[in-house]
Amino acid sequence: MIWKPTVVTPSPSVRSLLIYEWITGGGLAGSPIPSSMANEGTAMRRALARDFAAIPGGRLRVVVTLDDRLSDDPGPWIIEPIGVVDKADRVACLARQCDLTLLIAPETSGILVHQTRMLEAAGARLIGSSAEAVELAGDKLALANHLSARGIPTPPSQAVRPSDGLPREARYPAVLKPIDGAGSIDTYLIPGLHETPQDFFALEQALLQPYISGQPMSATFLVDLHGRSWLLAIASQNIVVSGGRFAYRGGRIPAPGPVDLVPIRKAVDSVAGLRGLVGLDFVWNPSMRDVQVLEINPRPTTSVVGIVRLLSPGKLASAWLGAWKSPPDSILLEGLADEVRAGGAIAFDAAGTILDREEAAS
DSSP: OOOOOOOOOOTTSOOEEEEEETTTTTTTTTSOOOHHHHHHHHHHHHHHHHHHHTSGGGOOEEEEEEETTSOOOOSSSEEEEEOSSSHHHHHHHHHHHSSEEEEEOOOGGGHHHHHHHHHHHTTOOBSSOOHHHHHHHHOHHHHHHHHHHTTOOOOOOEEEOGGGOOOTTSOSSEEEEOTTOOTTTTOEEEOBTTBOOTTGGGOSSEEEEEOOOSEEEEEEEEEOTTSOEEEEEEEEEEEEEETTEEEEEEEEESOSSOOOOHHHHHHHHHSTTOOEEEEEEEEEETTTTEEEEEEEESSOOTTHHHHHHHSOTTHHHHHHHHHTSSSOOHHHHTTHHHHHHHTOEEEEOTTOOEEEEEOOOO
16 A cells, blocks of 8 residues: 555645644553653653644644643643553544644564554544555664665674674674664664673564764754655754663754754655654764664654753644645745744753753853
């Protein structure tokens, strides 16, 4: 079946938007909710829900799902509690009832692609990436091969089975990560062939890449109905190594200083079916002016909490809906990156909590 994104027609036909953030929105109903993931999910859900609710004229009714074990989370949105008994059917029903659906979920263990397919099959009108794009971006080995075949700079990658040991011919230090992981979860620094962390063997299969020195960064794009990518912001990432594991501690948006955008744009544009808010992680070596693309997130990332604060209320949401028109509303999309930079700078932690706000110089 050929995926065809929903075309957003002008007001008043857009009446309601469902935001389904999988971690806090009922995807884990009946299972433990990791507090760190819940905090991050809550921050993204609230930031986006508030921004869509702020679209001028109050023409969009925002509905959010919430795991029924969590405390009430009032705001300019309607809360739909999700329990363990009928969570999949309930979410699918809500998605059919709403004009549009925004899905936020991790790629880990195929969760994002599974939820995308479930909602597509249910007839939801998703304002995000297709299942095919999610599947490619969520498989780090397949994505690395995809990028490399197109001449896009990315670290050489190979699949390994930790229980069998590490390959002698690999370059060390190296990075070991899940093939279908999200963020820095279960991502290890391997200093040498025989220097492995204690819980190294927990991964059944993993991706091995040489460690790339430089500044960890991310780029956020809004991709329109026809696949054209519009840059929103570049962020610097605060990533530390503790106990042999990489840990994401947040970031600053926008990042100071210029970077080479050519390979970054080329990477996003190379994946057919990417739509809506898309993140890309990369390493930037300013002395060599070298970009190494690490992964693509076919979904909103934590950077969105800073972006919506740097733009005027409802601006990102209006541009997102404008990107879903045919033809896309370029007036809403042009100049977004300039507007983010003009808003100053925001530092945030891994949970999306704003730590500091710098006003733009006059």
